[in-house]
Amino acid sequence: MSTLFEIIGGALLLIGSVFLFLGGLGIFRMPDVYNRLQAGTKATTLGGMSLILGVGFLMVETSWMWMAKAVIIVIFIAFSNPISSHALARAMYKGKRYPLITSKDENMDAYKEIVENEKKEEDS
Amino acid sequence: MTYIIYISFSFMIVGLFLAAIRFIKGPTAGDRTVALDTLTTILVAGLFLLAYLFGRIIYVDVALVYAVLGFIGVIVIARYLEGAL
Numbered sequence: 101m102s103t104l105f106e107i108i109g110g111a112l113l114l115i116g117s118v119f120l121f122l123g124g125l126g127i128f129r130m131p132d133v134y135n136r137l138q139a140g141t142k143a144t145t146l147g148g149m150s151l152i153l154g155v156g157f158l159m160v161e162t163s164w165m166w167m168a169k170a171v172i173i174v175i176f177i178a179f180s181n182p183i184s185s186h187a188l189a190r191a192m193y194k195g196k197r198y199p200l201i202t203s204k205d206e207n208m209d210a211y212k213e214i215v216e217n218e219k220k221e222e223d224s
Numbered sequence: 225m226t227y228i229i230y231i232s233f234s235f236m237i238v239g240l241f242l243a244a245i246r247f248i249k250g251p252t253a254g255d256r257t258v259a260l261d262t263l264t265t266i267l268v269a270g271l272f273l274l275a276y277l278f279g280r281i282i283y284v285d286v287a288l289v290y291a292v293l294g295f296i297g298v299i300v301i302a303r304y305l306e307g308a309l
Contacts, residue, residue: 110225122239123262124240124262147265172288173284173287173288195307
């Protein structure tokens with residue numbers, strides 16, 4: 101006979117592990133650096149957060165320290181993962197690796213002109 | 225309850241292997257850094273699950289320190305690739 105906290109924890113554990121698997125699959129299958137960033141960072145953020153909270157819910161009747169540390173790590177992941185993915189995307193774009201855009205919309209590459217103008221000003 | 229733990233571990237380990245393959249054969253340094261970021265987050269969650277399975281809370285502290293170190297490493301590599309370091 102399982103209690104309510106165990107049911108919630110088990111469900112969060114399954115959801116988190118499935119999203120972590122999807123993050124790894126996206127890293128493996130996507131064709132571009134930006135697509136890999138999208139798949140790997142977002143899916144892994146949700147998966148890791150829900151899996152860690154699930155372990156915290158499983159142990160909430162034994163000791164409250166697990167839940168406290170789980171909440172600390174969840175807040176840290178929610179802050180750190182978007183920051184690192186943003187820094188990586190900016191580094192890739194300034195390193196002249198443009199995304200594989202197939203549409204003719206010129207507004208999607210507005211940032212390209214800014215980077216090239218900065219390069220020209222630095223050269224001159 | 226034990227079956228749920230095993231199912232979660234198997235899903236997580238398959239994702240870990242796929243990200244590790246991308247980390248090994250990625251064409252550029254950017255792909256490898258993205259794969260490293262994903263590997264760090266998956267391993268932090270895996271350490272949490274391992275701590276529950278063994279019943280030791282000391283592994284949770286290891287996971288927290290590893291998350292901080294992985295974040296700093298990815299930021300430093302990104303600044304280096306940008307040419308600002």
